[in-house]
Amino acid sequence: MCVGIPGQIVAIIDADTDTAMVEIGGIRRAINIACVTDAHRNHEQCIGAWVLVHVGFAMSRIDEDEAMKTLELLRELGEMAEEMRWIQGGPQ
Amino acid sequence: MKFVDEFRDPAKARVLVDNINTLVRRIPLCATRPLQLMEVCGGHTHSIFKYGIEQMLPDCIELVHGPGCPVCVLPMGRVDDCVALAERPNIIFTTFGDAMRVPGSRKSLLQAKAEGADIRMVYSPMDALRIARDNPDREVVFFALGFETTMPSTALTILRAEAEGVENFAVFCNHITIIPTIKAILDSPELTLDGFLGPGHVSMVIGSEPYQFIARHYRKPLVIAGFEPLDILQSVWMVLNQIAEGRSDVENQYQRVVPDRGNNPALAAVSKVFQLRAFFEWRGLGSIDHSGVRLQDGYARFDAERKYPVPNLKIADPKACQCGEVLKGAIKPWQCKVFGTACTPETPMGSLMVSSEGACAAVYSYGRIDLVDVLRAREAAKPNAPREQQT
Ligand code: SF4
Numbered sequence: 001m002c003v004g005i006p007g008q009i010v011a012i013i014d015a016d017t018d019t020a021m022v023e024i025g026g027i028r029r030a031i032n033i034a035c036v037t038d039a040h041r042n043h044e045q046c047i048g049a050w051v052l053v054h055v056g057f058a059m060s061r062i063d064e065d066e067a068m069k070t071l072e073l074l075r076e077l078g079e080m081a082e083e084m085r086w087i088q089g090g091p092q
Numbered sequence: 093m094k095f096v097d098e099f100r101d102p103a104k105a106r107v108l109v110d111n112i113n114t115l116v117r118r119i120p121l122c123a124t125r126p127l128q129l130m131e132v133c134g135g136h137t138h139s140i141f142k143y144g145i146e147q148m149l150p151d152c153i154e155l156v157h158g159p160g161c162p163v164c165v166l167p168m169g170r171v172d173d174c175v176a177l178a179e180r181p182n183i184i185f186t187t188f189g190d191a192m193r194v195p196g197s198r199k200s201l202l203q204a205k206a207e208g209a210d211i212r213m214v215y216s217p218m219d220a221l222r223i224a225r226d227n228p229d230r231e232v233v234f235f236a237l238g239f240e241t242t243m244p245s246t247a248l249t250i251l252r253a254e255a256e257g258v259e260n261f262a263v264f265c266n267h268i269t270i271i272p273t274i275k276a277i278l279d280s281p282e283l284t285l286d287g288f289l290g291p292g293h294v295s296m297v298i299g300s301e302p303y304q305f306i307a308r309h310y311r312k313p314l315v316i317a318g319f320e321p322l323d324i325l326q327s328v329w330m331v332l333n334q335i336a337e338g339r340s341d342v343e344n345q346y347q348r349v350v351p352d353r354g355n356n357p358a359l360a361a362v363s364k365v366f367q368l369r370a371f372f373e374w375r376g377l378g379s380i381d382h383s384g385v386r387l388q389d390g391y392a393r394f395d396a397e398r399k400y401p402v403p404n405l406k407i408a409d410p411k412a413c414q415c416g417e418v419l420k421g422a423i424k425p426w427q428c429k430v431f432g433t434a435c436t437p438e439t440p441m442g443s444l445m446v447s448s449e450g451a452c453a454a455v456y457s458y459g460r461i462d463l464v465d466v467l468r469a470r471e472a473a474k475p476n477a478p479r480e481q482q483t
Contacts, residue, residue: 003293
């Protein structure tokens, strides 16, 4: 919950609700990107960006190196499988 | 992957450890007592145990594992409230998976689910809102918890529910806020902390400014730290450097993720939806003024505490639990009387055993101390017959 998981924004699903498709560890999921857009960066400009995702919300832009490092760290800490299970499963 | 290796590079770690060793020789205080540095965030606690960082540091540096794991500081009374809400007819109770196994005084959410309550694990509060949309004839409650890292997600979900006019969705708000908590720790007479490793992802939301009072008023150094082993070593070095130079500043080691100003859209959503509570109850730490938030009056219809009768019981932790002492750094996890015996990650008695970010679970899973020895010594000290131990 606290470390967050890196993903890459691959498409905008609905700009009105700040919803984007984000690829996380090979899985695609709808993620809210309201916190990483602002007056200088509209939704379209976010495509391709790496972000840190916490509980379904992109909370920070990061660079690709940082994303790879964090993914590796999560894998080592044994958090990756757990996170992916949640991301994939969604509500049962 | 070159960048990954860079952060695990043993040669770099050795250089940092050497620098730390040189530095402590320049700090006269180290000769009289160990320096206590608190890592506030549970993510740091997890990394520290996983990589054995404490063992790399000189003996005169003690890491105190702070209360920065939201699941770990959840009081039993709040878990009981969750169970009471979940057991109401027509309710779908939604929660992050982490909270399922936290023991309540009667049962955990996991047990309540097994007994038939409609409890669903979700990855995101937005999933809970979707369940509400899909089940218009049911009432959906989302169990919101976490520090500033997850607070914006709850706020934005409520704003969305409002925009869509979803009426059957409410939030049981247990969000807590980091600054009053650090202040309470600093004011606690039992603790003599010399510096802090600041939480990385809380800071990504709030920025570095809110910590200034720690440096200015309490004269303690704070370094916002990343989660990689080298991040943590470097942050320890930065704190020590401040101590050696007689400074107390807020520094940001984790600049590649944490902007000094924090995240504006996130903060705007939080201040729109939440207001501070007069006080909030913490497991092991008692009541801390202004340490929790609730929904603003304008969002009362999304507030489970106002929509439904919530028992709001105060339940004392079981006597054998020493979570509070561990949280305050007064004892080490393995010094708790029930550590590894009555309390294990499979059968947690206290919540520090539930989450992988809890200090007790971290020691249990990765602890470099010899668990077998601790358990044997404890068994030997007991008058009754020893039982089989897992190690
Ligand atoms: S061993 Fe269990 S009861 Fe003791 S402090 Fe840790 S979590 Fe709490």
